Structures are given as C-alpha cells and as structure tokens.
Amino acid sequence: MAIDLNLKCQVEGCAKIYYCKGYCRMHYERVRYHGNTDRLKAERGTGYSQYGYNVVMINGISKPRHVLVAEKALGKELPKGVVVHHIDENRSNNDPRNLVVCPDRGYHQILHKRMRAYEAYGNANYLKCYCCGKYDAPENIVVSGTSKSGGSNHPECKKRRDREYHLRKKLERDGRAPTIRHILEMNKE
Secondary structure, eight states, X not given: OXXXXXXXXXXXXXXXXXXXXXXXXXXXXXXXXXXXSSOOOOOTTEEEOTTSOEEEEETTEEEEXXXXXXXXXXXXXXXXXXXXXXXXXXXXXXXXXXXXXXXXXXXXXXHHHHHHHHHHHSOTXXXXXXXXXXXXXXXXXXXXXXXXXXXXXXXXXXHHHHHHXXXXXXXXXXXXXXXXXXXXXXXXX
C-alpha cells in the first residue's frame, strides 16, 4: 500500500503537511489539548499547562480548572494524590458531570484501560493480550505478574513469544544470525 506524501491538514486555509488524524501538528495538538482547532486567547490569570489543562492563578499559585471544579462540587479541597479524570477525555471540558474523582493514579489508569477495552470491543471487562495486541474475554487470557514480566496474554501467544525469545537467545549465544529456517521455526504454532 502506497502512502500519499502530499496529504495536507484538513483545517480550511491550512497548507501544512499531514501529521495525525487529518491534522497538521499544530492543529492536532490544539484538538488534543483544547478540543478544537481554534487559537485560544486566555483570560488574564488563566492559561494552559504543558499538558493542555486549563489553569487558573489564585494568589500566585496555578491550579488546574478541573481540580477547582471538582473541589467546588465536593465542597472541600481534594486530598493529596487524588486524580481528576475527564470522562470524555477532552481536557477543556470541565463540566462537573464530565469529571470523576479517582482516589489515586492506579485507579485512574484502570479507568483508561477499561475505556480502551470498551472502545475496542464494547466490553470494559475484556483484557488486552500484550503479545498479539488483541482484546479478549478474561477467561481466555492468563494474567501473570506485572506488565513488565508479561502482563496479560493468550496462553498460545505467550508460548510463541517465549519460544522466539529462547531461540533468539540461543542464536546470540552461538554467535549466529537467524536464517529463514529459524524464522519459520519461530513462527510455527
């Protein structure tokens, strides 16, 4: 499949080259951080953090607006370590109905993991096989240790990955380069 290198940004009047999701880099970053392609002029005492969150200065201290909205809804300051999650993942949508207060980063990461599973297969309980990259029902996935030591995998994918790993290590130890026969051996079921 040939890639068209002449793609341009989809924003009217922009002649910059394509970067991602139909936009040039500048417009892609604006959509990613602000939810639209417009150039935003911040009010005095407000602005955006390097991560795209709307920030407000209060008594010389900058605080993300979504945190202020969550604190106002709860009626108290958020405890240390708490993370505020945007349900629609639009960092500029600070509507209280769009915010979830997570007790810690771990819980926040679980929310994103379940959202990705739901978007991919319509089931938030599905797990991703880190070998083949496909989502599947939990009963078809084996969870082993941490993501660094294998994470969740289909048993057959893990066997294939382990077989490839051990064959590569053996070839490295023997000082040999893999041949077509070795590659076929790695890929056999």
